Amino acid sequence: MTAPTLILPERSRAIASDLRAALGADKVKDDYSTLTAYAVDASIYRMTPQAVVLVESEEDIAVTMRYAVQRGIPLTPRAAGTNLTGSAIGSGIILDVSRLNRVLELNCEERRARVQPGIVLAELNKHLGRHGLLFGPDPSSGDMCKLGGMLANNSSGPHTLRYGAVKDNVEALRVCLQSGEWIDAKSYRLDDPDCANLLKTHRQLLDLQLLLQENATLIAQKRPTVSKNSCGYNLFGLADGLERDRFDLPKLFVGSEGTLGLFSEATIKLVEKPRATLTALIHFHRLEDVGDAVPKLLELSPSALEVMDANTLNLIGRARHGIPADAAATLLVELDADVAGIELRAQAERMTEICRRYRLTSDPVIAFDPEQRDQLWKARKALYPTLYRFDPKKKPINFVDDVVVPAERISELIRYLEEFFAGQRVPVAIFGHIGNGNAHIIPLLDVNDEVDFQKMVQGYHEIHQTILGRFGGSICGEHGDGRVRAEYVKTMFGQELYDLFVRVKQSFDPSGVLNPGIKISDRPFTDHIDYMRLSKPCATCAKCNAVCPVYDVFQSEDMSSRGWFEIVTDKNYSYLNSKRVVEACLNCKSCRTACPAGVDVSQLILDRRAENPNKMAGVIFRFHAQTDKFERLLKFLAKYQSIWDRPLIRRLLDRLTKPFMRGLAETARLSPQLVLPRLAQRHLRNRYPELIPQAGQAARSPVAYFHGCAANYFDDGVGDAVIAVLRKHGVEPDLPPQRCSGTPIETYGHRALAREGARVNLVSMAGYDKVVTGCASCTLMLKDYPTLFAGEPEQAAAQALAKRVTHISEFVSQSPVKPAMASQQLTKCKVAYHSSCHLRAAGVTKEPRAILRGLPGFEYVEMPDADRCAGGAGTYLVKDFETSQRIVERKRLAVEQSGAEIVATSCPACMIQLRTGLQGVAEVKHVAQLLQDAYEAADRS
Ligand SMILES: Cc1cc2nc3c(=O)[nH]c(=O)nc-3n(C[C@H](O)[C@H](O)[C@H](O)COP(=O)(O)OP(=O)(O)OC[C@H]3O[C@@H](n4cnc5c(N)ncnc54)[C@H](O)[C@@H]3O)c2cc1C
Numbered sequence: 058m059t060a061p062t063l064i065l066p067e068r069s070r071a072i073a074s075d076l077r078a079a080l081g082a083d084k085v086k087d088d089y090s091t092l093t094a095y096a097v098d099a100s101i102y103r104m105t106p107q108a109v110v111l112v113e114s115e116e117d118i119a120v121t122m123r124y125a126v127q128r129g130i131p132l133t134p135r136a137a138g139t140n141l142t143g144s145a146i147g148s149g150i151i152l153d154v155s156r157l158n159r160v161l162e163l164n165c166e167e168r169r170a171r172v173q174p175g176i177v178l179a180e181l182n183k184h185l186g187r188h189g190l191l192f193g194p195d196p197s198s199g200d201m202c203k204l205g206g207m208l209a210n211n212s213s214g215p216h217t218l219r220y221g222a223v224k225d226n227v228e229a230l231r232v233c234l235q236s237g238e239w240i241d242a243k244s245y246r247l248d249d250p251d252c253a254n255l256l257k258t259h260r261q262l263l264d265l266q267l268l269l270q271e272n273a274t275l276i277a278q279k280r281p282t283v284s285k286n287s288c289g290y291n292l293f294g295l296a297d298g299l300e301r302d303r304f305d306l307p308k309l310f311v312g313s314e315g316t317l318g319l320f321s322e323a324t325i326k327l328v329e330k331p332r333a334t335l336t337a338l339i340h341f342h343r344l345e346d347v348g349d350a351v352p353k354l355l356e357l358s359p360s361a362l363e364v365m366d367a368n369t370l371n372l373i374g375r376a377r378h379g380i381p382a383d384a385a386a387t388l389l390v391e392l393d394a395d396v397a398g399i400e401l402r403a404q405a406e407r408m409t410e411i412c413r414r415y416r417l418t419s420d421p422v423i424a425f426d427p428e429q430r431d432q433l434w435k436a437r438k439a440l441y442p443t444l445y446r447f448d449p450k451k452k453p454i455n456f457v458d459d460v461v462v463p464a465e466r467i468s469e470l471i472r473y474l475e476e477f478f479a480g481q482r483v484p485v486a487i488f489g490h491i492g493n494g495n496a497h498i499i500p501l502l503d504v505n506d507e508v509d510f511q512k513m514v515q516g517y518h519e520i521h522q523t524i525l526g527r528f529g530g531s532i533c534g535e536h537g538d539g540r541v542r543a544e545y546v547k548t549m550f551g552q553e554l555y556d557l558f559v560r561v562k563q564s565f566d567p568s569g570v571l572n573p574g575i576k577i578s579d580r581p582f583t584d585h586i587d588y589m590r591l592s593k594p595c596a597t598c599a600k601c602n603a604v605c606p607v608y609d610v611f612q613s614e615d616m617s618s619r620g621w622f623e624i625v626t627d628k629n630y631s632y633l634n635s636k637r638v639v640e641a642c643l644n645c646k647s648c649r650t651a652c653p654a655g656v657d658v659s660q661l662i663l664d665r666r667a668e669n670p671n672k673m674a675g676v677i678f679r680f681h682a683q684t685d686k687f688e689r690l691l692k693f694l695a696k697y698q699s700i701w702d703r704p705l706i707r708r709l710l711d712r713l714t715k716p717f718m719r720g721l722a723e724t725a726r727l728s729p730q731l732v733l734p735r736l737a738q739r740h741l742r743n744r745y746p747e748l749i750p751q752a753g754q755a756a757r758s759p760v761a762y763f764h765g766c767a768a769n770y771f772d773d774g775v776g777d778a779v780i781a782v783l784r785k786h787g788v789e790p791d792l793p794p795q796r797c798s799g800t801p802i803e804t805y806g807h808r809a810l811a812r813e814g815a816r817v818n819l820v821s822m823a824g825y826d827k828v829v830t831g832c833a834s835c836t837l838m839l840k841d842y843p844t845l846f847a848g849e850p851e852q853a854a855a856q857a858l859a860k861r862v863t864h865i866s867e868f869v870s871q872s873p874v875k876p877a878m879a880s881q882q883l884t885k886c887k888v889a890y891h892s893s894c895h896l897r898a899a900g901v902t903k904e905p906r907a908i909l910r911g912l913p914g915f916e917y918v919e920m921p922d923a924d925r926c927a928g929g930a931g932t933y934l935v936k937d938f939e940t941s942q943r944i945v946e947r948k949r950l951a952v953e954q955s956g957a958e959i960v961a962t963s964c965p966a967c968m969i970q971l972r973t974g975l976q977g978v979a980e981v982k983h984v985a986q987l988l989q990d991a992y993e994a995a996d997r998s
């Protein structure tokens with residue numbers, strides 16, 4: 058079926074203005090940045106839409122649907138945009154369901170939940186986990202993909218073996234049909250009066266029932282024989298239902314990829330979380346043995362059975378993941394136990410016994426501990442985007458990525474594919490859900506090169522043909538057809554069944570507006586390939602969106618890390634057309650920590666800001682650099698803080714400073730709600746004159762303390778605590794002359810000024826073995842000086858300094874001295890850790906937690922979202938106080954859930970934000986302060 062010609066209004070801006078009038082201005086966007094961000098999903102395609110609607114209710118969905126149908130405008134629903142097939146991009150309206158992200162109802166007894174489509178799978182499972190429950194289907198993209206996309210794609214994942222695909226776990230859907238009417242799509246008994254009523258009022262449902270009855274034999278003949286299939290419409294599931302006297306409507310809509318209707322909620326089936334789980338990595342010497350071992354391992358009823366072939370292991374880096382050089386394939390096996398303990402260990406022994414029959418390159422690595430198990434899964438889950446690191450030109454291209462063959466023939470498939478790609482001289486990664494015979498095949502190609510392009514086209518046809526002919530398999534196990542496989546759906550099922558698919562599509566979507574070009578289309582798969590993007594380093598996997606605090610708040614792709622990558626690397630980018638979004642990033646670096654492809658979006662944004670430094674910030678930072686004058690002002694302010702920091706005067710100050718603040722950002726203000734730190738009347742350096750070397754004097758200690766601005770100027774006890782802790786560990790530190798590390802200065806685009814201060818720091822910190830920090834941002838900035846001085850004469854010195862920078866928590870963990878500790882309080886106190894983003898980006902995550910675990914008198918609790926940004930990010934809480942408070946809200950809920958009375962952190966800036974956001978919930982302390990208390994309590998006892 059060729060997509061019908063759709064009418065577009067002559068002036069495309071009219072779409073957004075019409076929709077704005079109908080839905081309200083905040084829900085409709087059509088500016089350059091938004092359209093650029095929504096032009097991609099995680100596929101190889103690009104299509105720029107005309108408008109984006111961020112729906113917040115069923116009414117919004119229905120209004121948008123009616124408008125699109127009336128005007129003949131393509132309408133593409135979208136959730137997280139992580140599909141690999143191009144099914145969440147379109148040329149008309151994108152209807153983003155991300156803001157519909159609540160669990161509406163949870164029935165623990167009956168193990169079911171009513172959930173909205175914008176909820177992220179990981180968030181859903183976190184919520185359910187608190188009740189010992191789980192939604193079973195688990196695509197590897199679970200940290201970022203959302204329920205709407207999972208439903209529409211019939212997603213599944215490594216644990217399909219145990220829990221099935223989405224289609225097996227859905228009881229009902231609320232579906233908006235083309236008419237704008239809603240139906241409850243559930244499994245109706247045929248004699249249910251509601252069913253009869255539905256058939257009477259919705260002609261397309263009656264047509265569907267007749268089509269199924271009239272073509273029962275054809276449908277039975279064409280049913281895929283492999284264990285998984287997401288190709289075409291699931292008429293097979295509907296036919297099964299009819300045999301049981303049921304009109305099983307979810308079977309039609311699950312997997313329909315937004316081409317038949319739009320979902321506003323789903324009633325999903327839940328399962329109990331396994332009590333205990335074992336994960337094992339088994340490295341095989343011979344590929345053939347893998348195929349032989351699979352049926353035997355399946356006898357153990359594993360919940361997951363994954364394979365990675367030799368090429369995949371090479372591409373992800375064997376050494377990095379501890380994979381033996383001679384492994385021809387690695388299996389990842391997971392076994393669940395509903396009763397903890399012995400049973401699982403016995404299973405582990407049986408598994409080892411099975412494996413002993415084969416030539417393994419080493420003993421199986423078996424993990425029971427959740428953290429170790431996560432490590433084993435980490436490489437597998439991030440595999441696809443990790444492949445982006447392999448070559449600057451040859452990128453992993455998803456075009457034959459999701460085939461299914463009988464599980465016992467998986468070795469034969471891998472052998473065939475390895476030979477095929479070896480013949481083409483194309484590197485390829487083959488991995489997947491071997492227990493279901495579902496293989497993901499990701500060749501690395503430069504699609505901008507004509508020869509590689511032809512290899513892609515040849516591979517597409519030959520491999521799919523072989524899967525269907527020789528293996529009797531399916532071309533699509535779980536990722537959906539989208540644009541990439543639509544061309545081949547007819548070949549998979551034959552003309553007759555394909556005609557039935559077309560009839561279904563026409564009956565539900567007569568005007569052809571619903572996600573045209575997807576699933577039912579004869580457009581070649583090479584249409585709309587994004588050649589430009591495929592030469593860039595970003596895999597568009599959206600893993601960064603999952604950790605981006607701004608995306609968390611706005612749920613809109615133009616306000617997200619992935620979107621910002623698209624915008625700032627787009628050929629039409631200019632600061633003027635994108636200022637709104639470029640200035641919205643917190644520079645928290647969470648995206649950089651999360652990105653498997655090694656992209657640093659925050660750095661790209663800083664590069665763009667450096668092209669347009671903020672004038673007002675320049676004035677402030679230049680004054681800041683005149684240390685004497687600046688400190689005199691601070692001391693003056695400190696003296697009178699008890700007067701000007703009163704609520705009434707703060708409100709006045711907020712008003713008076715507004716025009717000045719606007720110079721920093723439209724949103725900037727000195728909110729009276731912001732709990733300001735007490736300014737020190739005697740700065741840290743004045744309090745410890747004995748630690749300050751004379752001008753020109755060489756290092757007197759092996760350790761310098763880089764206190765940064767906050768510890769010097771604030772009377773928050775952090776600087777004193779760091780010095781006290783160092784002394785307890787036998788170190789009398791130097792406090793050499795120092796300037797601001799540069800983080801806030803660079804954040805406002807003043808790179809030259811940041812370098813100026815950094816040069817001072819490079820010189821004064823040069824003679825020390827260790828440069829100890831107490832501030833997360835200073836730690837990262839000093840470690841990042843090599844990037845700040847990239848290609849500059851100072852780079853070598855910057856690299857040398859970066860190696861010596863040590864956060865106080867690292868210093869304590871490495872110290873051979875173990876001072877006595879005691880508790881200050883009589884009863885145990887719960888302490889949680891907020892892991893500052895910049896310290897995480899600097900690679901320091903375990904040490905602060907280890908310290909807290911070891912503190913007497915405290916019970917350490919790992920709070921949910923400990924590794925998420927709290928929204929402070931240095932000066933962000935001044936730049937955009939409202940957004941920063943929306944970000945910290947999530948942290949507040951996490952702290953409440955954990956029951957922590959104290960939240961410890963490693964960053965003075967986070968402390969300001971947490972003290973503002975956690976008022977009345979918990980006390981906030983620096984890790985060094987808690988250590989100091991414990992050491993001093995021991996001294997006293
Ligand atoms: C690194 C990586 C790993 C992956 N691993 C897996 C895996 O293991 N298994 C797997 O199955 N997939 C996997 N995927 C593919 C993808 O993540 C899944 O298909 C996922 O379920 C898509 O969800 P989404 O929220 O991103 O949906 P989107 O990409 O936004 O949309 C997917 C489809 O759903 C439609 N849609 C969205 N919301 C609605 C709605 N409310 N009503 C109607 N239609 C709607 C869209 O139009 C589109 O057709 C992976 C992707 C990546 C990038």
Ligand code: SF4
Pocket residue numbers: 442594595596597598599600601602618619622648651652653654655656657658
């Ligand atoms: S920047 Fe990294 S994490 Fe973000 S979408 Fe691109 S590859 Fe994925």
Ligand code: SF4
Pocket residue numbers: 601604605606607608617618621641642643644645646647648649658659
């Ligand atoms: S630095 Fe933080 S706010 Fe900015 S894009 Fe990355 S995750 Fe988002």
